[in-house]
Amino acid sequence: MESNGNGQAGGKDLIRIGSRDSELALKQTHMVREAMQRVHPHLNSEIVSMKTKGDKIQDVALSKIGSKSLFTKELELALEAQSVDVVVHSLKDLPTTLPDGMVIGAVLKREDPRDAVIMHPKYAECTLATLPKDSVIGTSSLRRSAQLKRKYPDLCFKSVRGNLNTRFRKLDDADDYAALVLAAAGVIRMGWKNRISQYLCDDLCMYAVGQGALAVECREGDSAILDILAKIADPDTTVEAVAERAFMRTLEGGCSAPVAVHTKVMEDSLTLKGGVWSLDGSEELVHTMTILTREPDTSSDSLRPPKKIAKTCITFCGIVPLPEQKDVMTRANQLGKSLAQTLLDKGADQILKAAKAQNTVNSPPSVSSTSNGNIEDKKALPVNTS
Structure with missing residues (x-):
């Protein structure tokens, strides 16, 4: 607490x-x-x-x-x-x-509010436009992948989940991803601005x-x-x-x-x-x-x-x-x-x-709010204080 x-x-x-x-x-x-x-x-x-x-x-x-x-x-x-x-x-x-x-x-x-590209260390000098063909880009957002597929059809886009620490580890500790696309705001607030290789302006990727x-x-x-x-x-x-x-x-x-x-x-x-x-x-x-x-x-x-x-x-x-x-x-x-x-x-x-x-298609069952915005699940919640 x-x-x-x-x-x-x-x-x-x-x-x-x-x-x-x-x-x-x-x-x-x-x-x-x-x-x-x-x-x-x-x-x-x-x-x-x-x-x-x-x-x-x-x-x-x-x-x-x-x-x-x-x-x-x-x-x-x-x-x-x-x-x-x-x-x-x-x-x-x-x-x-x-x-x-x-x-x-x-x-x-x-x-x-812009999106930012975080490159794998071996591609530190690259941008999305200069990455090798078929490079895998990690993003959890349909909004980002749809816009970037249109701009960069030679790149592959794959879902990546986890908090920012986890995503950075997934990028840096293996060769699964050539880059991540993340919200610049979160990266900046975490103190990792120096890892941003490219900011995406609105002609490349509009934000959420x-x-x-x-x-x-x-x-x-x-x-x-x-x-x-x-x-x-x-x-x-x-x-x-x-x-x-x-x-x-x-x-x-x-x-x-x-x-x-x-x-x-x-x-x-x-x-x-x-x-x-x-x-x-x-x-x-x-x-x-x-x-x-x-x-x-x-x-x-x-x-x-x-x-x-x-x-x-x-x-x-x-x-x-x-x-x-x-x-x-x-x-x-x-x-x-x-x-x-x-x-x-x-x-x-x-x-x-x-x-x-x-x-x-093939999505798991959802748990959502009622149509008028009322919260459905009234169970007591376990909480931690920090």
């Missing part, structure tokens, strides 16, 4: 922070706790760690497991049971529909919805916690997250189908690029849309914020808006929806349907 500080925050004697128990997850949770500590110097807190389903199943590709809450469900059960007050997630792990009564109280400043951002989930009615989290949220990253998650939700994509984005916040505009691919990368639909964020855009009624904001807890794909951001988040939410609908009108639904059907 870790605790620190000796005062209260928002009337709470102790804030319990839930986390997965991997080294990267704990590093990220410590980052969140330190951010909370900066805005509440006398914060008294402890980190409660646990394994999730995604951590326990290591011999099956993520896309084959079938659950939408692979790395979040156990944490959310602990949150619902009030054995923790907040939980820290990689935003890309969070489904776009949260369980009833739960919200994302803060999205922290995003680390580099929410990639590089940390989300803090809490109970909807916990006003004391929400007040604290509002102080650590990053405005630009939050707007990006809303647009990306609205895009994903409208497409009904996920880890079982290749969906990717690239987002850019400027001083007075937000640009969202989104795409869908077939599993083999042969089919691709990509489109880009931009909205103004500083001045009202009267070109489309659909992008105008509602005239009234309800007094209940308004969220955008689960994210609680900062008070000064409600209008821009409303517009970002609509941007994501509009971009997704444009792709659907061009046939994205057929590509996604085929990808999901192809991916579910």
